[in-house]
Amino acid sequence: MEALAALTTRVSPAALDLPGPSARELETILQAAIAAPDHGRMKPWRFILIEGPAREKLGALMAESLQRREPAVPAGKLEAERKKALRAPLIVVVAAAVQPSGKVPEIEQVVAVGAAAQNMLVAAHALGFGGFWRTGAVAYDAAVKRALGLADGDVIVGFLYLGTTKTPGQPRQNDAALVTRRWPG
């Protein structure tokens, strides 16, 4: 798909299915990720690929996290949380390993990783796949970060669910961009 078409037509699908990207397509998606602007070339991004049965382990982590936050959570809600990790054939945990730096503020390192995540969604779309970005409280759970091999100070910027679009998302309204076109007036 042509670059501008990919950028302007991406929407989050409502449901995903098999197949996920091939190994080669995944490399392309990861190359797109690391083409994001990176102040100081600090390479703050970390990508954890979760596929196949490993998704069940992620689902268990997500359910445990929910149970810690809500000890009285009903069994059905817990099961729904566990199944979230099975919504796509591939989940990419996109994290920022934020380094102390006198030059590059932490937020800029996180923003760079956000740009990498967006590049991944657009690259996946350009290759014919669907993807959606999720966070939620689980992304801020220190125990989840540790289980994923991340440090407490790392930031989970998103869980990217990637696969073949089963149910398309809502086409977006072409609102005018929120632009101040003539500043200072």
Ligand SMILES: Cc1cc2nc3c(=O)[nH]c(=O)nc-3n(C[C@H](O)[C@H](O)[C@H](O)COP(=O)(O)O)c2cc1C
């Ligand atoms: C950092 C970030 C975190 C997000 N987390 C969630 C989330 O946890 N749950 C959710 O429903 N949408 C979340 N979204 C929004 C969806 O990924 C999606 O962008 C939104 O539903 C709008 O759909 P669209 O991508 O088709 O415009 C998040 C988006 C970003 C940028």
